[in-house]
Amino acid sequence: METILVVGSTGNIGTAAVSAALRTKRNVLAVVRNQNSADKLIKNAGTSKGITFAFADVASKGAIKGVVEQVRAGKLPAFQHVWSSVGGEYTDTQLPEISDEQLEYNFELGFKANFRAYRDTIGYLLEQKAESTWTICTGSQGDIALYPVPAMTQGALFSMVIAACRDNWKSNVRVNEVLLGFRVEVDEAAKEHGVSSSTEFGKVYEEILARPEIRSSRIRVDEVEDLTKLRYARRFPEGTEKE
Numbered sequence: 001m002e003t004i005l006v007v008g009s010t011g012n013i014g015t016a017a018v019s020a021a022l023r024t025k026r027n028v029l030a031v032v033r034n035q036n037s038a039d040k041l042i043k044n045a046g047t048s049k050g051i052t053f054a055f056a057d058v059a060s061k062g063a064i065k066g067v068v069e070q071v072r073a074g075k076l077p078a079f080q081h082v083w084s085s086v087g088g089e090y091t092d093t094q095l096p097e098i099s100d101e102q103l104e105y106n107f108e109l110g111f112k113a114n115f116r117a118y119r120d121t122i123g124y125l126l127e128q129k130a131e132s133t134w135t136i137c138t139g140s141q142g143d144i145a146l147y148p149v150p151a152m153t154q155g156a157l158f159s160m161v162i163a164a165c166r167d168n169w170k171s172n173v174r175v176n177e178v179l180l181g182f183r184v185e186v187d188e189a190a191k192e193h194g195v196s197s198s199t200e201f202g203k204v205y206e207e208i209l210a211r212p213e214i215r216s217s218r219i220r221v222d223e224v225e226d227l228t229k230l231r232y233a234r235r236f237p238e239g240t241e242k243e
């Protein structure tokens with residue numbers, strides 16, 4: 001049985017990945033910062049069956065590296081897929097009001113934690129030589145920037161993904177980015193706020209896992225119809241492939 005490492009597992013988006021994994025009969029290795037977060041995920045997912053918890057704080061530099069070391073040592077289960085969706089604040093603070101602390105905090109979580117989730121797992125996935133995927137969720141704020149704080153971290157992720165898509169164009173790891181253009185929340189909150197639920201959004205990940213032709217691509221999810229009929233396009237410019 002395959003296992004998916006989920007970074008940012010307790011969030012609205014991470015919960016979608018967990019639910020997709022469990023629905024497709026895969027196990028989950030969920031990175032959580034403490035027992036409260038683990039309990040939150042069990043509540044969000046509605047079960048603990050099939051979930052192994054890796055306790056690590058993604059806000060610290062060596063967190064994911066440490067998780068992979070434990071996997072290599074056989075202390076945590078081997079994984080074939082990675083989903084990353086660590087997020088900072090979803091705030092409309094405008095550029096002149098953003099403090100140094102706020103900037104640092106949000107880049108630490110919204111960008112650096114996702115960057116490390118890639119840098120510190122990709123070598124492991126390549127070594128395993130199994131048919132693998134590495135997937136990240138970004139957001140349309142990166143393009144429209146009405147909320148500059150999350151927008152700037154999304155923008156940095158866009159560039160990271162282009163490089164990762166190019167690097168893995170021909171590798172055993174299908175790297176993909178899901179660009180989400182509307183609000184998704186864990187099921188209970190989604191119902192309350194009239195937005196899409198994590199369970200619904202998880203369908204996108206199920207498709208990505210099932211379809212080997214989706215690689216090095218951006219999957220655009222702008223409308224509810226996009227949850228089941230995937231719109232995707234290669235993410236790095238033609239003619240810039242590496243030899």
Ligand SMILES: NC(=O)c1ccc[n+]([C@@H]2O[C@H](COP(=O)([O-])OP(=O)(O)OC[C@H]3O[C@@H](n4cnc5c(N)ncnc54)[C@H](OP(=O)(O)O)[C@@H]3O)[C@@H](O)[C@H]2O)c1
Nearest residue numbers: 008009010011012013037059085086087138139180183184
């Ligand atoms: N939700 C949406 O509709 C939507 C739309 C477009 C794009 N996105 C993007 O998707 C990503 C995730 O969004 P989300 O809605 O899932 O965010 P979220 O619900 O706030 O979840 C954020 C995740 O990051 C972790 N985290 C937050 N602060 C942390 C800290 N100080 N230390 C360690 N872990 C921390 C949380 O863990 P804890 O549970 O332990 O706090 C949680 O797993 C973001 O990049 C966001 O911009 C989301």
